[in-house]
Amino acid sequence: MGDIDTIDRKILNALQRDAAQSLDALGEQVGLSRNACWRRIRALEQAGIITGRIATVNAAKLGLGLTVFMQIRTNAHAPDWMHKFSAATRAMPEIQGVYRMSGDLDYLIRARVADMAGYDQLYQRLIARVPLSDVSASFVMEEIKETSELNL
Structure with a gap:
């Protein structure tokens, strides 16, 4: 097209x-x-411009009230490690987005969990599946704007 x-x-x-x-x-x-x-x-x-049609849901009303951004650093950059990392993060339904970054940060993960205990469970499962050098997290205190709409 x-x-x-x-x-x-x-x-x-x-x-x-x-x-x-x-x-x-x-x-x-x-x-x-x-x-x-x-x-x-x-x-x-x-043409692949429309890739799907979905319903948006209120995560907090479904018991998933905590959004977390995980900042990942790794010493491994080999293709086999990247494949293992991709497979691990894709298999975790709490993870909504994974981005390979430029600069000091290697990867940024956006996840939605119920609470701090839910985050800890996610963290423990992730580090058990793939070796990481450093993981730090930031927790969303207030969601000011969230959209998937593109400005056309």
Whole structure:
């Protein structure tokens, strides 16, 4: 798929706000018929621009009230260690994001747990699966903004 146009951007913005809306409602917002919307959405999916449709949930109401950012440093940078680290972090459902970083920090992990005990369990499982030089954590005291919407 080539460059996306203004209508595609409108569709993407609308779907980021509410992916459950009907094609008729979406068509009204962007000025297209339901079938034209469906064709564009399908093309955006096939191009890999739309990668999924999900429901966002309130983590605190589900007993996962603590967000933690784990700063990871390692002395190992071999491909086998990186593969082991990737496999370990992908297998832990509490971990929501893992990022390889530039600068002094090697990796940054974002996780959601119930409480400090939940964080400690996550930490213990992680260090049991992969050797790490240093792990420090910062805990979110107030969530001011959290979004997955891209500004299109």
